[in-house]
Structures are given as C-alpha cells and as structure tokens.
Amino acid sequence: MKALVLAGGSGTRLRPITHTSAKQLIPVANKPVLFYGLEQLRDAGITDIGIIVGDTRAEVMAAVGDGSELGIQVTYIPQDAPLGLAHAVLIARDFLGDDDFCMFLGDNFLLGGVSDFVAEFESSTAAAQILLTEVAEPQFYGVAVLDEAGSVVQMVEKPANPPSNLAVVGVYLFRSVVHDAVRAIEPSARGELEITDAIAWLIAQDLDVRSHLVTGYWKDTGRLEDMLECNRRVLEGIAPDVRGDVDAESQLVGRVVIEEGATIVRSTVRGPAIIGRGTHLEDSYVGPFTSIYHGCTITGTELEHSIILEDCVITGAGRIEDSLLGKSVTVVRSEQVPRAQRLMLGDHSTVSLP
Numbered sequence: 001m002k003a004l005v006l007a008g009g010s011g012t013r014l015r016p017i018t019h020t021s022a023k024q025l026i027p028v029a030n031k032p033v034l035f036y037g038l039e040q041l042r043d044a045g046i047t048d049i050g051i052i053v054g055d056t057r058a059e060v061m062a063a064v065g066d067g068s069e070l071g072i073q074v075t076y077i078p079q080d081a082p083l084g085l086a087h088a089v090l091i092a093r094d095f096l097g098d099d100d101f102c103m104f105l106g107d108n109f110l111l112g113g114v115s116d117f118v119a120e121f122e123s124s125t126a127a128a129q130i131l132l133t134e135v136a137e138p139q140f141y142g143v144a145v146l147d148e149a150g151s152v153v154q155m156v157e158k159p160a161n162p163p164s165n166l167a168v169v170g171v172y173l174f175r176s177v178v179h180d181a182v183r184a185i186e187p188s189a190r191g192e193l194e195i196t197d198a199i200a201w202l203i204a205q206d207l208d209v210r211s212h213l214v215t216g217y218w219k220d221t222g223r224l225e226d227m228l229e230c231n232r233r234v235l236e237g238i239a240p241d242v243r244g245d246v247d248a249e250s251q252l253v254g255r256v257v258i259e260e261g262a263t264i265v266r267s268t269v270r271g272p273a274i275i276g277r278g279t280h281l282e283d284s285y286v287g288p289f290t291s292i293y294h295g296c297t298i299t300g301t302e303l304e305h306s307i308i309l310e311d312c313v314i315t316g317a318g319r320i321e322d323s324l325l326g327k328s329v330t331v332v333r334s335e336q337v338p339r340a341q342r343l344m345l346g347d348h349s350t351v352s353l354p
Contacts, residue, residue: 001118002099004092007034007106008079009053022056023318024106025063026227027300027307028325029234030259030274032063033221035070040113042071046102050075050095052088084192085180089174092146098176103195105170105220109230114126116173120212121173127207128178128199131169134216141167142196144211152209157188157196166211168196169218177207203240224324231307232289235272244275274309286323301331 007024016332024034034269041049049072053060057078063330077092089096089103102118114131121129130152132144132265135186138159144166154163188194204211217233219226244262255270258264262275265282267275269275276294286292287304295311302319309327314320316333325331 001046001122002048002101003041003049004052004088004096004101004103004114005034005037005041005049005106006052006059006086006103008057008082015016022063023057023221024058025056026221027293027309028109028227028230029238029278030257030293033109033230034060034064036109037106038064038067038070038072038102040110041102041104043113044102044115044118044259046118047072048075049073050077050092051106052077052079052092054079054082073252079284082192084187086185086193086198089178089180089195089198090193093179096176096179100173101173103172103174107221108170109219109221109226110169110214110216111218111233116209118173119170121210126210127175127202127206129173129210129212129237130199131171131214132166132211132289133169133218134165135167136165138162138165138167142194144168146211150211152199152203155196155200155203157194166213169214170220172199177202205313211314226305227324228289228322230306231291232305235274235289235291237273238272240271244277259294265333 006073007022025032025118038049038280047334050066051060051064051074051148053076061076065305075095075129075340079091080090096201117131130144130347134143139162142155142157143164143287144152145160145163147153148310155165165292166238178198182193183203185193199209202301210258215255219230221227221230238255238257239296242258243260244258244264246252247266248268250264251268256269256271257278259275259276267281268285269286270288272288273290275292278294279292279296283300285302289305290303292308293310300316301314304321306323308325311328314331317331
C-alpha cells in the first residue's frame with residue numbers, strides 16, 4: 001500500500017502566518033503537524049509516500065527531504081492550483097499506479113494513529129473506506145450517511161441541511177477503482193473536483209464503501225483555536241525531559257521538556273510545556289500548554305497557552321496568552337515617550353491590546 005499526503009493548501013484561516021509559511025509545518029509541541037501524519041503512516045506499515053505540494057513546496061521539501069529521517073521514501077507531486085482532493089488523486093496517477101493507497105490530509109491531526117484503520121481495510125474487499133467522526137456542526141464538512149451494516153450510502157459536501165452528524169475525517173483508503181471515479185466526475189460549483197463526489201460515484205456503481213468511526217481525538221488544524229487545542233492535547237502526554245541548562249534560581253514545575261542547548265535563567269516554567277533547542281529564557285514565566293520552538297530569546301515576559309515559532313525575540317512584553325507567533329517575530333516594549341503602540345502587521349492580523 002502507498003500513501004498520498006496533501007500538503008499544498010494555502011491555509012487562509014491561519015493568515016498572516018500562512019502568507020509565508022506552510023500551514024502543515026506549523027509545530028504542535030515543537031513538531032510540525034505534517035510529521036505526525038507521516039509518522040502514523042510509517043507506523044501503519046506504509047513507507048512509500050507521495051506528497052502533493054503547491055506554492056509552499058520549497059519549504060515542505062526542505063523540511064521533509066527524502067523522508068529517510070522519518071523512515072519513509074518520499075515522492076513530491078506538484079499541484080499548480082488547489083483544485084480539489086479528487087484532483088490530487090488524478091495528478092498522482094503515475095505515482096499510485098494500481099496500488100491500494102491511503103490519502104491523508106497533511107493539516108489533519110489524529111491522536112492514536114491509523115494502523116487499525118489500515119488493517120481493517122486490508123482485510124476487506126471494500127472499494128474504499130472512510131474515517132468518520134461525530135461533529136456538532138456537520139454543515140461545514142463532508143457528511144456521510146450509513147446503513148445498518150456500516151456501509152456508506154450517501155456522501156454530501158458541506159450540506160446546508162446535513163443528513164447526519166458524521167463528518168468525513170481527512171483520511172481515506174482506496175482501491176485502484178477510485179481512478180475511474182475521479183475521471184468520471186465534474187468540478188463542483190466551487191470549481192473543484194470533490195473527493196466526496198468520487199466516493200458518491202463508487203456508491204452509485206454498487207461498490208462497497210465502508211466506514212470507520214474515530215474513537216480518539218481528531219482536529220482539522222485550520223484555525224488558531226484548533227492549533228492551540230492540538231498543542232494542549234499533545235503536551236498533556238509529554239514526560240519531563242531536561243537536556244538544556246537550568247540555573248539554580250529557576251524552577252521547573254510539572255511535566256516540562258527543555259531541549260538541548262536551551263538555557264533557563266531566573267525563570268519559572270510550569271508544565272506541561274516545552275522549550276526548544278537553543279532558546280534562551282530569562283527573567284520570565286512560561287505557563288501551562290505553551291510550546292516555544294527553536295532559537296527564541298524571551299526576556300521579562302509571561303507566556304501561557306501559546307505557540308511560539310522559531311527565532312522569535314520577546315522582551316518586556318508583559319503577559320501573552322492564547323497566541324500564535326510566527327517565525328522571527330519581534331515583540332519589545334518601548335521606553336520612548338510619548339508612549340504609543342508601534343505596529344507593522346500583515347494582512348488578516350488580529351491584535352488585542354489591554
């Protein structure tokens with residue numbers, strides 16, 4: 001079995017960070033979201049993986065490389081425009097051949113992995129199998145209707161009046177017949193080839209489309225709130241690990257990870273929290289559910305329930321919480337008078353001031 005991982009989306013809901021960064025590479029507990037999916041595929045025995053890349057292809061390719069460090073073999077498949085999930089299958093035909101495959105959306109976060117899901121499909125004769133979960137607002141998702149045996153009898157993309165509360169999670173399993181489906185369907189009203197339409201085509205051909213209900217945690221990491229929640233979920237499970245330098249005047253409380261090369265000076269870190277390699281923390285407080293990536297310098301600041309990307313400099317910033325700071329962000333307190341806020345913000349930025 002092969003895998004097709006989609007890492008070409010633009011991430012409009014996470015702007016301005018995704019103006020310059022791939023949304024799939026935003027770290028959760030100091031590991032890019034994309035890497036969780038790639039590792040789960042590897043753990044399910046799938047190591048031959050095609051990655052669909054778009055405008056951020058250079059960044060994705062630099063981060064993943066040939067995949068050898070993750071124990072996988074990667075083939076990159078360029079997609080010139082985000083024309084739908086079924087379009088991704090269409091352009092990956094040469095890579096996929098006639099093999100069964102798992103399609104995995106690179107910005108989806110799934111605790112517990114996909115090994116059971118894959119094993120169940122491999123032992124069946126189904127043409128496809130989809131992962132489903134119950135959601136409160138199914139109108140924002142692809143929605144499935146099941147019969148009593150658990151087979152899918154209807155698929156609808158973002159319906160105004162949802163026929164069920166079972167949303168399609170961004171992980172799918174297909175036999176090669178799906179290539180007939182993606183060639184047979186037409187673009188939707190939004191101009192995309194929808195994978196839900198391809199699955200509906202399989203159903204219309206009286207082919208068996210099975211379902212598998214997610215019992216663990218799943219999240220589409222498309223918004224700030226989703227990223228922070230995923231970060232919290234992963235941090236809840238970390239074990240203390242101190243490989244950096246912590247001076248005698250500092251205090252580590254609870255489950256705290258201090259990565260190699262990090263320095264903690266006259267500061268308190270209250271876990272669960274993780275401080276990345278090469279980060280310098282001085283005269284500061286880091287509260288629960290915070291992950292600080294590599295190479296940051298943080299002085300005289302309080303941080304809690306936040307994600308800080310690499311190479312940020314935060315000095316005398318007071319208290320920051322429920323926040324996501326992009327790469328190389330500088331936050332400083334000015335002592336000049338008259339005292340005023342001086343800001344340079346990208347499109348779609350949100351700033352909350354006391």
